[in-house]
Amino acid sequence: MVDKNLGDKGDKRGITRRRFTLGVIIASIVGAFGSLLSLLKILAPAKEGGGYVSTIKPGDQLIYAQGANMGADIKVSALNAGESVLVYPAGKTSNPANIVQLIKLDEGAYKAPTDIKLTDQGLIAYSAICTHLGCTVSWVEKKKSPDTSYTECFCHNSIFDPTRGAKVLAGPAPIPLAQIGIKVKDNGTLVFTSDFKGPIGPQV
Amino acid sequence: MIFKWFDERLELRKFKDKFLSKTFPTHPTFLLGEIALFSFITLVITGIFLGFLYEPSVKMVSLFGAMVPAAYASVVKTDLLPMGMIIRRIHHWSAMIMIASILVHLMRVYFTASYRKPRELNWLVGLGLWCISMGAAFTGYLLPYSKFSTTATSIAYYIAKSVPWIGDWISRLVFAGDFPSAGTVPRFFFMHVMLIPMLLVGLIGLHMLILVKQKHTEPNSNKKKKEAEGGRRLIGIPIWPEQTIISLSFYLFLLFIIVLVATYIPLNPIENYGPPSPGTPVMRPDWYFLVVYGFLKLIPGDLSFSILGGNITPETIGGVLFPAFTILVFALIPFLDKGKGKGLQNYTENPLHRPFMTSFGIGGGVFLCMLVVAGYMDVLHLTARTMSIYIILASTAAWSISYTLLRLYNKKRMGEDNDEA
Numbered sequence: 001m002v003d004k005n006l007g008d009k010g011d012k013r014g015i016t017r018r019r020f021t022l023g024v025i026i027a028s029i030v031g032a033f034g035s036l037l038s039l040l041k042i043l044a045p046a047k048e049g050g051g052y053v054s055t056i057k058p059g060d061q062l063i064y065a066q067g068a069n070m071g072a073d074i075k076v077s078a079l080n081a082g083e084s085v086l087v088y089p090a091g092k093t094s095n096p097a098n099i100v101q102l103i104k105l106d107e108g109a110y111k112a113p114t115d116i117k118l119t120d121q122g123l124i125a126y127s128a129i130c131t132h133l134g135c136t137v138s139w140v141e142k143k144k145s146p147d148t149s150y151t152e153c154f155c156h157n158s159i160f161d162p163t164r165g166a167k168v169l170a171g172p173a174p175i176p177l178a179q180i181g182i183k184v185k186d187n188g189t190l191v192f193t194s195d196f197k198g199p200i201g202p203q204v
Numbered sequence: 205m206i207f208k209w210f211d212e213r214l215e216l217r218k219f220k221d222k223f224l225s226k227t228f229p230t231h232p233t234f235l236l237g238e239i240a241l242f243s244f245i246t247l248v249i250t251g252i253f254l255g256f257l258y259e260p261s262v263k264m265v266s267l268f269g270a271m272v273p274a275a276y277a278s279v280v281k282t283d284l285l286p287m288g289m290i291i292r293r294i295h296h297w298s299a300m301i302m303i304a305s306i307l308v309h310l311m312r313v314y315f316t317a318s319y320r321k322p323r324e325l326n327w328l329v330g331l332g333l334w335c336i337s338m339g340a341a342f343t344g345y346l347l348p349y350s351k352f353s354t355t356a357t358s359i360a361y362y363i364a365k366s367v368p369w370i371g372d373w374i375s376r377l378v379f380a381g382d383f384p385s386a387g388t389v390p391r392f393f394f395m396h397v398m399l400i401p402m403l404l405v406g407l408i409g410l411h412m413l414i415l416v417k418q419k420h421t422e423p424n425s426n427k428k429k430k431e432a433e434g435g436r437r438l439i440g441i442p443i444w445p446e447q448t449i450i451s452l453s454f455y456l457f458l459l460f461i462i463v464l465v466a467t468y469i470p471l472n473p474i475e476n477y478g479p480p481s482p483g484t485p486v487m488r489p490d491w492y493f494l495v496v497y498g499f500l501k502l503i504p505g506d507l508s509f510s511i512l513g514g515n516i517t518p519e520t521i522g523g524v525l526f527p528a529f530t531i532l533v534f535a536l537i538p539f540l541d542k543g544k545g546k547g548l549q550n551y552t553e554n555p556l557h558r559p560f561m562t563s564f565g566i567g568g569g570v571f572l573c574m575l576v577v578a579g580y581m582d583v584l585h586l587t588a589r590t591m592s593i594y595i596i597l598a599s600t601a602a603w604s605i606s607y608t609l610l611r612l613y614n615k616k617r618m619g620e621d622n623d624e625a
């Protein structure tokens with residue numbers, strides 16, 4: 001179909017009126033829908049801080065995070081060697097970044113790179129948020145030899161060694177769980193004494 | 205009488221002659237796609253029922269004295285209604301059957317080479333349908349807002365975040381902010397009951413339209429019969445009344461099976477799981493996500509690097525690159541395997557006559573199945589390393605053995621053919 005107005009060369013080399021109109025139509029369609037894409041920006045709400053940011057401060061009391069005693073202060077006498085509970089800092093339970101795993105083993109069980117100064121009477125605390133994809137870790141208790149108990153994330157079976165600074169023994173977790181300092185008060189209850197000694201939560 | 209009334213206004217007779225007399229091949233494997241379609245219909249019907257009772261909100265409400273998210277409370281109350289729990293289970297079972305039947309349907313198309321020209325387009329549409337159904341199941345899984353729902357969704361949230369460059373933005377777009385936050389459930393609800401069903405309806409329509417235009421591939425056995433007759437017509441039965449009656453009774457039978465299963469086999473008993481809590485239960489995703497789940501378990505945690513400012517973490521590899529790559533391989537199949545000649549290919553191929561493609565399909569299938577097994581690594585007491593070795597061994601063995609056998613079979617067949625001639 002030759003555009004007569006432009007002569008017979010027009011259809012091959014130059015821009016015919018038909019092609020020009022077509023180009024304009026395509027460009028305007030692309031432009032119109034392309035500009036709609038900017039809406040996608042609005043649909044993704046702005047970051048609210050993002051990721052896990054703990055609000056634990058030294059001096060916060062340790063309380064049970066779940067179970068029958070949920071919300072009650074934890075006593076040092078409540079845990080035997082080889083046992084563990086999930087704890088929160090009192091009054092700050094709505095921030096999921098604050099969940100901590102409190103473990104009791106024999107005092108002599110801990111080796112480097114554990115920070116022994118941050119433990120007390122065989123009690124040690126780590127962030128309970130798996131560094132892989134953010135599940136809460138669980139405690140695998142070995143009744144016969146308590147010190148060989150370990151922390152495992154049941155989501156993809158990452159295993160952490162509580163006696164070596166929660167080193168990753170197996171599984172896809174990229175880094176250890178971060179340790180946090182605790183100490184036993186005179187009345188037998190526990191308080192935090194430091195911030196987390198490393199990043200917490202998924203490392204993505 | 206009634207028919208006449210409508211016929212005078214809508215020209216139903218013309219429609220019947222033109223459309224309802226289309227032929228439908230009688231081979232039973234051609235029913236697989238229908239299972240998917242029927243499951244979708246069941247999902248829509250049961251979904252409408254659930255939608256009346258569901259409350260898309262995570263504000264805390266009191267349920268039997270405990271404070272739980274409103275979404276969770278509304279689903280627990282649904283379960284307590286007469287038939288409520290059964291309808292919910294039918295919804296969930298149908299979702300599983302829909303995804304499974306799409307998968308088997310896709311395998312049928314693959315092994316019989318029905319994806320070849322001119323049907324490449326419909327292969328892609330079908331692949332899209334499969335992906336979107338997985339999206340439907342994924343968004344639906346969060347809605348009851350049990351401990352399992354939030355665990356699964358949180359894992360997906362971090363996978364979305366691990367997409368290089370745009371992960372942060374994508375995750376906030378899909379999850380309406382960070383997860384968990386109050387915006388996620390309403391957004392998932394919208395996607396689950398509006399956006400995704402609409403996409404599915406549209407794509408199913410397109411799939412059917414293309415199918416009607418191009419007609420089914422025909423079983424190879426029809427070829428000789430047809431050449432003998434010298435005819436060009438499809439051999440099969442007309443949509444109305446034969447195929448409709450077969451399909452309808454088939455649908456009712458399928459519904460019967462699903463209701464039976466849903467009545468006796470519990471699925472997603474959220475009352476046992478409880479609302480979200482600090483601990484994470486031992487859990488596995490629904491079976492259709494086990495492949496990705498298994499793959500995530502296998503990748504060593506220290507395997508991360510960055511290119512051009514984008515971070516590639518183990519989650520990126522297992523949760524983003526690996527699924528994307530698998531889908532890409534599926535999508536490319538019709539463009540890589542074009543068959544002999546450039547013409548339109550309207551007959552199915554016998555899988556036994558295609559050693560390369562069939563053995564590739566078997567090997568790939570075994571590979572994906574082994575990844576599902578990797579999801580159970582902890583139960584089997586296998587380490588990631590041994591599991592990886594098993595996977596590689598099993599899939600290469602399946603591939604090479606089936607290839608060799610098929611080659612031998614075909615050599616023999618060719619020989620026989622020559623004898624005959």
Ligand code: HEM
Pocket residue numbers: 244247248250251252254255258279282292295296298299300302303337338340341342344345346347348396397401471472
């Ligand atoms: C129009 C279509 C649909 C509607 C209106 C709908 C509606 C709903 C509603 C309201 C829920 C939450 C209530 C509950 O969990 O009990 C739900 C859950 C769910 N939906 Fe759908 N849905 C539809 C289609 C689909 C499709 C196509 C799939 C998958 C292929 C799907 C899979 C699921 C799953 C897996 C759940 C979780 C069920 C459970 O709690 O055990 N839905 N759906």
Ligand code: FES
Pocket residue numbers: 130131132133134135153154155156157158171172173
């Ligand atoms: S989330 Fe802990 S191992 Fe994956």
